[in-house]
Structures are given as C-alpha cells and as structure tokens.
Amino acid sequence: MYMELWIALFMYLLGMMLVFGLVEPLDDDSKNAPIKLALTWPLVAVMYIWAIMMDMFYDDEDRR
16 A cells, blocks of 8 residues: 555656756746646646546637
C-alpha cells in the first residue's frame, strides 16, 4: 500500500518539475504564477479535461 503512495508522490513531483520548467511569468507582477501552477497542475489538468468533455457533449453553436 505504501509503495503506491510513493509512486504517486514521485510522479506528482516529476510533473511539478516539468510544469515549473515549461512556464515563465509573463510580467514582473506575476513572478509566483509558475510556482502556483506547478503545485496545482493536477487540478488544472482535470478542470481542462472536464471543460473539453463538456464542450464535446454539450456543444452550443450560439457560443461560437
């Protein structure tokens, strides 16, 4: 049981390092934005996947 937790933690940390290395702040006011995104990347990914699925299932022609 504990081995699965270590694997999940390791994968989260790898993803955090990847996201932190890929993004840069757009301006001087948002220097902490890449750190916040790197820490919350699983939540952002799930929300993005959910938005894509809702757009596929409930596509509204009037929004385009």
